[in-house]
Amino acid sequence: MLSIAISVLAAGAVAAGALTGETAPPVVGSAVAPTLIARVEPSATPTPPRSAPTGSPEPAVMPTFDRSARSLDDPASLWVVVDKTRPLNPTDYAPTDLVDVPVAHVWSPQLRREASDATVALFSAFEAETGLKLQSHSAYRSFAAQVMVYDADVAANGQAFADTSTARPGNSEHQTGLAIDISALPRICSLDACFGDTPQGQWLAGNAWRFGFLLRYPADKVAITGYGYEPWHFRYIGTELATEMHATGTATLEEFFGLPAAPGYH
Numbered sequence: 001m002l003s004i005a006i007s008v009l010a011a012g013a014v015a016a017g018a019l020t021g022e023t024a025p026p027v028v029g030s031a032v033a034p035t036l037i038a039r040v041e042p043s044a045t046p047t048p049p050r051s052a053p054t055g056s057p058e059p060a061v062m063p064t065f066d067r068s069a070r071s072l073d074d075p076a077s078l079w080v081v082v083d084k085t086r087p088l089n090p091t092d093y094a095p096t097d098l099v100d101v102p103v104a105h106v107w108s109p110q111l112r113r114e115a116s117d118a119t120v121a122l123f124s125a126f127e128a129e130t131g132l133k134l135q136s137h138s139a140y141r142s143f144a145a146q147v148m149v150y151d152a153d154v155a156a157n158g159q160a161f162a163d164t165s166t167a168r169p170g171n172s173e174h175q176t177g178l179a180i181d182i183s184a185l186p187r188i189c190s191l192d193a194c195f196g197d198t199p200q201g202q203w204l205a206g207n208a209w210r211f212g213f214l215l216r217y218p219a220d221k222v223a224i225t226g227y228g229y230e231p232w233h234f235r236y237i238g239t240e241l242a243t244e245m246h247a248t249g250t251a252t253l254e255e256f257f258g259l260p261a262a263p264g265y266h
Contacts, residue, residue: 075088076095081254082176084171084265092170099113101119101136122211125207139181147169190232209245211239213236216230218251218252223261
């Protein structure tokens with residue numbers, strides 16, 4: 001009976017071992033052969049999926065404005081800078097592409113062709129947007145014409161005053177064929193600082209850049225430009241430069257291009 005009981009216990013242990021995955025301990029004095037337990041290999045650890053980069057994308061590189069794209073010295077360049085310290089070279093320069101400007105005027109205006117087309121577009125937009133009218137007061141003036149204008153100002157007001165309001169011959173933007181004096185039609189505050197307070201003057205100050213023009217002599221830049229406030233004097237510089245100056249809030253060519261201020265003649 002004892003051998004039967006031992007056999008039963010041994011069989012039970014084998015069965016229990018099979019259920020638990022453990023090898024049953026040997027039974028002393030038992031003739032039961034040891035039970036073979038299959039070894040289970042651990043499963044390989046799964047490779048985690050590769051996650052997408054979590055860093056922020058690199059910011060797009062915006063192209064910078066090329067301030068050396070055009071000459072500042074060549075009188076035929078749209079970007080030529082003319083002031084009291086930067087005379088035209090040659091001083092009697094005359095543009096080769098002057099055309100009549102087909103807009104209302106006091107004196108028959110001529111400008112370089114690109115500036116003329118821009119003037120027509122500006123006048124048309126102004127009338128469409130405001131219902132008012134503009135006219136050209138003065139545009140291209142030759143070296144000889146500038147001699148007469150400057151001498152008349154000196155004779156009437158003295159040279160010190162004339163140098164704050166009229167460029168000396170060879171130093172005038174009008175001689176480039178890129179500058180125009182604009183007045184209201186009918187005239188209101190023509191060639192006077194109060195023009196800046198008129199609907200015409202205010203629209204021009206806020207919108208001329210859209211057509212490639214720059215209000216050349218602002219009220220707060222006299223120490224840089226050398227001229228008193230002229231809300232009627234606009235210089236054509238092209239839409240590319242005008243847009244960049246507007247976007248950066250730069251009011252004068254001297255400041256934009258890092259040139260010396262020109263409060264007086266050398």
